[in-house]
Amino acid sequence: MKNFISKHHKIIWCIRNLIPMLLFPVANFYLFEWYTHNPWESMKVPIQFLNIYLFEVLMILFFFLFGRLKWSLRLQSVFFMFVGLANYYVLSFRSAPIMPWDIYSVKTALSVAGDFKYTLNRQAIIVLIGFVLLIIAESVVNLELKSTDKWKKRFWGIRIVGTVLFFALLCSFTNMLHQESTISKYGMYDKLFTPTVMSKRDGTAVAFLMELQYISVDKPANYSASAVSEILAPYSEPDKTQTVSEKLPNIIVIMNEAFSDPAVLGSFETNEDYMPYVHSILNGEIPNTISGYLNVSVLGGNTANTEFEFLTGNTMAFLPHGSVAYQQYLKREIPSLASHLKALGYQTIATHPYNSTGWDRNKVYPLLGFDEMYFIKDYKNPERIRKYVSDRACYDKIIDMYESKPDGTPFFVFNVTMQNHSSYTEEFDNFSPDIKVTDSKSKALNNYLSLMKISDNSIKYLTDYFSRVPEDTVIVFFGDHQPTNSVVSNVWKLNGKNGNELSVEDEANRYKVPYFIWCNYALETKADAETSANFLASNILAAAGIPMTAYEQYLHKLSENYPVITSIRTENSTGKSTDTKNVMGELNNYAILQYDCIFGKR
Numbered sequence: 001m002k003n004f005i006s007k008h009h010k011i012i013w014c015i016r017n018l019i020p021m022l023l024f025p026v027a028n029f030y031l032f033e034w035y036t037h038n039p040w041e042s043m044k045v046p047i048q049f050l051n052i053y054l055f056e057v058l059m060i061l062f063f064f065l066f067g068r069l070k071w072s073l074r075l076q077s078v079f080f081m082f083v084g085l086a087n088y089y090v091l092s093f094r095s096a097p098i099m100p101w102d103i104y105s106v107k108t109a110l111s112v113a114g115d116f117k118y119t120l121n122r123q124a125i126i127v128l129i130g131f132v133l134l135i136i137a138e139s140v141v142n143l144e145l146k147s148t149d150k151w152k153k154r155f156w157g158i159r160i161v162g163t164v165l166f167f168a169l170l171c172s173f174t175n176m177l178h179q180e181s182t183i184s185k186y187g188m189y190d191k192l193f194t195p196t197v198m199s200k201r202d203g204t205a206v207a208f209l210m211e212l213q214y215i216s217v218d219k220p221a222n223y224s225a226s227a228v229s230e231i232l233a234p235y236s237e238p239d240k241t242q243t244v245s246e247k248l249p250n251i252i253v254i255m256n257e258a259f260s261d262p263a264v265l266g267s268f269e270t271n272e273d274y275m276p277y278v279h280s281i282l283n284g285e286i287p288n289t290i291s292g293y294l295n296v297s298v299l300g301g302n303t304a305n306t307e308f309e310f311l312t313g314n315t316m317a318f319l320p321h322g323s324v325a326y327q328q329y330l331k332r333e334i335p336s337l338a339s340h341l342k343a344l345g346y347q348t349i350a351t352h353p354y355n356s357t358g359w360d361r362n363k364v365y366p367l368l369g370f371d372e373m374y375f376i377k378d379y380k381n382p383e384r385i386r387k388y389v390s391d392r393a394c395y396d397k398i399i400d401m402y403e404s405k406p407d408g409t410p411f412f413v414f415n416v417t418m419q420n421h422s423s424y425t426e427e428f429d430n431f432s433p434d435i436k437v438t439d440s441k442s443k444a445l446n447n448y449l450s451l452m453k454i455s456d457n458s459i460k461y462l463t464d465y466f467s468r469v470p471e472d473t474v475i476v477f478f479g480d481h482q483p484t485n486s487v488v489s490n491v492w493k494l495n496g497k498n499g500n501e502l503s504v505e506d507e508a509n510r511y512k513v514p515y516f517i518w519c520n521y522a523l524e525t526k527a528d529a530e531t532s533a534n535f536l537a538s539n540i541l542a543a544a545g546i547p548m549t550a551y552e553q554y555l556h557k558l559s560e561n562y563p564v565i566t567s568i569r570t571e572n573s574t575g576k577s578t579d580t581k582n583v584m585g586e587l588n589n590y591a592i593l594q595y596d597c598i599f600g601k602r
Contacts, residue, residue, distance in 0.1 A: 020141050024073050024134065025055035028080050031130050033204060034123065035084040036091055042200040046186050051203035057169050064162030070141040077138065081131040087204060088124055093422065093484065096300065097199045100208060100215050117423050177206060178213040195321065214320030217329070217599065220591035228596045231589045235550035248344060248410040249472035249519070249544050252398060255307060256391065258420040259455055259479030260513045262488050264293065265506070266495030269438040274449040275456040281516045284527035290543055291516035292529040294536060297567040299510055300484035304359035307416065307480070309533035311336045311368055313555045314594045316567040317580045326364045329598050337537040338412065339369025340549055347371065347411040349401060353379050353389035354418045370414070385451070386428045388418040391458035399465055420455060424448045424487055442490035448483055466520050473520050474544050478536070479513030508577060511568050517543055532566050535559040551593060558590060
């Protein structure tokens with residue numbers, strides 16, 4: 001045996017080192033992708049080779065860094081085993097993969113991590129076993145960069161040069177992925193508004209590198225301080241066409257966690273109406289209301305972006321898809337609905353029955369003009385539905401705020417609820433789902449609709465209370481986003497649709513949630529008033545007869561031509577819908593104003 005090894009030591013050396021060096025990164029790539037999909041079915045062969053090249057470059061970079069092939073291979077395997085597993089759960093929880101800007105959301109993610117149910121499907125278990133076997137197999141590798149007294153200086157020089165070289169190759173490869181020529185040459189998928197499809201077609205790691213180019217925000221064309229002044233000049237005076245109210249009404253805004261009506265995705269039958277009150281408003285049956293569907297820019301998560309669009313009038317269409325404005329861009333005071341109402345003499349309050357650090361709200365709310373903030377610690381023994389504070393408890397707190405506020409001082413309350421947060425499959429003693437979908441055994445869908453019914457009853461409770469108070473009051477209600485595919489896929493199934501092959505219209509419907517503006521005084525009732533989150537605040541001010549800032553007047557005027565603008569799509573006044581990037585030129589003035597609002601010099 002020793003003679004055989006001695007005679008064939010070069011062949012054995014190649015088997016133990018060169019073959020693993022070539023093949024193990026390939027195995028890492030395919031295992032990494034197989035957590036969530038079959039790369040052979042979703043990725044073109046040339047794109048697979050792009051991903052393999054990336055994994056090979058990373059492995060050699062690790063080799064020069066650590067000097068031992070065994071540990072470079074193991075580091076790569078362990079890294080992608082855990083990152084792949086994390087991506088598997090992130091994808092299942094929010095229907096979108098990990099993206100570069102998620103690093104800003106780590107604290108928020110950790111704060112709600114215990115609220116999810118962690119299970120693995122058969123495919124993911126097989127992948128984990130594959131990674132473990134691969135890590136064991138890597139123990140046979142023995143190649144290392146050795147240092148001797150004679151070669152000590154040269155040894156470190158080789159490692160440093162190799163590290164710099166392969167890091168440069170990694171940077172060059174990333175830059176190449178940002179070029180239109182590369183995307184065209186390899187037929188890559190670059191539609192950021194569907195990141196799940198992007199990761200499946202381009203490879204999770206390659207898609208991540210492609211998205212890095214959007215982590216910073218470029219100035220819009222023709223941006224300057226003088227351009228901002230010129231755009232806003234026509235709105236420097238109060239809008240004379242707006243009917244101004246003699247007294248300022250209270251404004252209560254409820255952004256209800258994951259509140260939506262899955263019926264926009266397809267028809268289905270239930271044993272009873274799961275939101276009779278909201279449906280009656282949407283049908284125009286309740287007087288003094290404006291209602292319709294609100295188009296948002298997020299799905300299944302990233303709640304803070306809907307907050308951002310509503311409170312500021314800005315749109316995620318001009319920011320990288322998947323980014324979180326609160327955490328990435330709001331580092332100073334910026335104009336908002338809260339700051340405007342505060343300037344008019346309103347008491348401004350933000351309340352959310354969960355952790356104050358979620359989405360950095362405790363830092364952002366003061367920058368937006370809120371004087372008071374109330375979080376979970378401020379809710380004393382509240383009612384809970386499942387593990388979350390109920391909508392009813394939120395509304396009782398708002399009523400307490402109203403009853404204790406100074407007489408004659410209007411107040412603005414912005415309440416982000418928590419009751420309907422995922423997941424929707426766990427069982428609790430304090431929650432008995434009573435909505436059942438005909439011909440569906442989906443526990444998630446039945447539980448979700450049962451929560452919608454509780455929310456529906458609760459918001460009726462709030463409007464009933466304020467219908468009896470003497471002060472003029474406006475209540476605004478809307479959902480922040482629809483739930484993940486795990487809930488609504490059953491609606492598609494009942495309608496003969498496949499969630500992976502939706503039409504453009506079906507995709508657009510995934511971003512629609514009900515909204516209404518209700519007043520306890522006379523207001524012209526309107527139904528089917530479709531809009532988007534960025535225009536809702538100016539619509540409220542117009543309906544309530546509250547003077548608007550120049551920017552709010554601009555937005556209100558813009559909404560006449562483009563009633564819907566989101567990061568997903570834009571719809572004009574004739575009802576024509578298009579990908580927002582196709583009308584960026586027409587929206588450039590809006591982009592200039594938004595850039596100045598967030599990033600301009602003060």
